[in-house]
Amino acid sequence: MTDGRRAAEQPTGLRERKKRRTRDALLHAALELFTTQGYDETTVDEIVDAVEVSQRTFFRYFASKEETAFAVQEMVESRFLSELRQRPAEEAPFEAMRSAVLCAWNSIGEAIEETVTVELHMRTYRMIESTPSLLAAHLRRSIDLETEIAEVIAGREGLDIRTDPRPRVAVAAFSGVMRVTGQLWGHGRDTSMESLRALTENYLDQLGPALAGNWHAPVEPVTAGPALSTRQLRPRHVPNTS
Structure with missing residues (x-):
């Protein structure tokens, strides 16, 4: 790399890092204020004052207060969709x-910790569930996400969701489990991502037995539940019971 090219590229890198730091600082300040004094009680002026920037700077990174409340969740959902699109076609x-x-x-x-602490993410989750306006937005976003996931699954299977x-049925069942595990994690004591992953895995492993198993038979504790029978649950293999 020539000195001229290095000099031309360096400012861009510095600017991008500065923009990232400003966005992260605004997000962290917003979530701290939301979770300590309430979402509805927090103003954009208070957020920008905490970071010592202008309202114009805030709106350069976020369209609204609501967008900041769901910023980390948006990042998690995007990561999931990216992973789903990369899964082998034979799965x-x-x-x-x-x-x-x-x-x-x-x-x-690790990605969350680069922006906010996992503990703050958990507090934000609880705050969303306890704030009527955000809970309504959360439901709306969940419906949109389920539609997007169903479209990805339909595309993988060569189906038309219309x-x-x-x-849609498969995604509804999956999303229901994810909501349950999210609520349990959000109200639990262990705030680690490891605990959320383990809880998610355990509850997903109960989906097959819950839908197709004999509920009168003895069942092992959820922490040692049987593995998910993907062959049994594959939608194209659902038997005709009519």
């Missing part, structure tokens, strides 16, 4: 979703 739908979310949890903790209900 069954549930196997692909299960593998994608567990792979995402393997690396997302005429074939199986991708």
Whole structure:
């Protein structure tokens, strides 16, 4: 690399790092204020004052307060979708979703820690669930995400979600488990990503037995539950019971 090229590229790198630091500082300040004094009670002025920047700078990075509240969740969801799109084509739908979310949890903790602490992320999750306006937004975002996941699954299987209900049904079951594990983790004592990953894996492994198993038979504790039977749950193999 020539000195001229290095000199031309260095300012760009510095500018990008400075922009990243400013965005992270705004996000961290916003989440701290939301979780300590309340989302509705926090103003954009208070957020920018905490970082000593202008409102114009805030809106350069975030469209609204709501966007900051869901910024980390957006990052997690994007990582999951990226992993799902990269899963091998031969994997069954549930196997692909299960593998994608567990792979995402393997690396997302470090990414979250680069922006906010995992403990702050957990407090934010609780704050969203206890704030009516954010809970409504969370439901809306969840519906949009489920549609996007169903479209990815349908594309993998060569199906049309407008005429074939199986991708939406599969994603609805998967998403239900993810909501349960998120709530349990959010109200638990262990704030680590490892605990969330383990909880997610354990509950996903109970999906097959819960849907197709004999509930009157003895069942092992969830921490030692049987592995998910992806072959049994593969939508294209669902038997015709009519």
